[in-house]
Amino acid sequence: AQSVAQPEDQVNVAEGNPLTVKCTYSVSGNPYLFWYVQYPNRGLQFLLKYITGDNLVKGSYGFEAEFNKSQTSFHLKKPSALVSDSALYFCAVRDDTGRRALTFGSGTRLQVQP
Amino acid sequence: KAGVTQTPRYLIKTRGQQVTLSCSPISGHRSVSWYQQTPGQGLQFLFEYFSETQRNKGNFPGRFSGRQFSNSRSEMNVSTLELGDSALYLCASSTGGGFETDTQYFGPGTRLTVL
Numbered sequence: 713a714q715s716v717a718q719p720e721d722q723v724n725v726a727e728g729n730p731l732t733v734k735c736t737y738s739v740s741g742n743p744y745l746f747w748y749v750q751y752p753n754r755g756l757q758f759l760l761k762y763i764t765g766d767n768l769v770k771g772s773y774g775f776e777a778e779f780n781k782s783q784t785s786f787h788l789k790k791p792s793a794l795v796s797d798s799a800l801y802f803c804a805v806r807d808d809t810g811r812r813a814l815t816f817g818s819g820t821r822l823q824v825q826p
Numbered sequence: 827k828a829g830v831t832q833t834p835r836y837l838i839k840t841r842g843q844q845v846t847l848s849c850s851p852i853s854g855h856r857s858v859s860w861y862q863q864t865p866g867q868g869l870q871f872l873f874e875y876f877s878e879t880q881r882n883k884g885n886f887p888g889r890f891s892g893r894q895f896s897n898s899r900s901e902m903n904v905s906t907l908e909l910g911d912s913a914l915y916l917c918a919s920s921t922g923g924g925f926e927t928d929t930q931y932f933g934p935g936t937r938l939t940v941l
Contacts, residue, residue: 744926755830755916755932763927802869806926812882813859813871814930 714739716805718817725793733788733820735803745786746804793824830919830933838939844905847936849917851898857922858900863914876922912940
């Protein structure tokens with residue numbers, strides 16, 4: 713069975729500081745990992761994904777994520793946070809055993825203070 | 827390219843009624859998936875359609891059904907609505923080539939309120 717854990721309900725960071733949103737996963741096969749962001753009253757917006765290869769994945773709006781197989785983690789990072797980054801962030805996983813549905817974490821609310 | 831569109835954006839129904847939600851995928855995308863988002867349960871997978879066939883199904887009761895048309899547009903139906911069906915229903919489309927690496931792109935959702 714697939715599962716995703718986002719251990720922090722909320723992350724607070726000051727504008728201009730680096731941010732990290734944590735995600736750990738559990739799958740049977742090889743993992744394919746995704747990050748999405750949700751703004752109020754909006755759907756999910758794709759940020760980036762890890763399929764294979766380089767463990768550091770770069771995505772939209774200056775976000776990047778680091779895949780760590782030994783720690784089964786896929787943390788989302790950004791070197792310098794913006795107030796406009798304040799939103800709900802979801803990590804999701806799919807493995808290569810044929811089940812195509814994404815399994816999502818519970819979400820982490822990012823609050824960037826000016 | 828236009829994104830995924832969902833109609834209507836908001837719906838209010840009463841218990842026992844039925845509802846139909848519509849989703850138009852990104853042009854060229856053949857897979858449509860539906861998810862339910864609630865504060866308590868988070869994001870849960872309902873089903874996926876590809877080439878007018880249900881390819882995957884989540885753990886929801888039979889009151890939840892869907893279909894896909896030849897132009898890849900999809901509808902989701904919920905019969906005999908219950909208060910617990912109040913949620914944001916999200917549709918996502920992908921190319922659907924059968925690869926687990928496919929990215930799903932989400933629509934804005936339909937907010938269903940059951941009174």
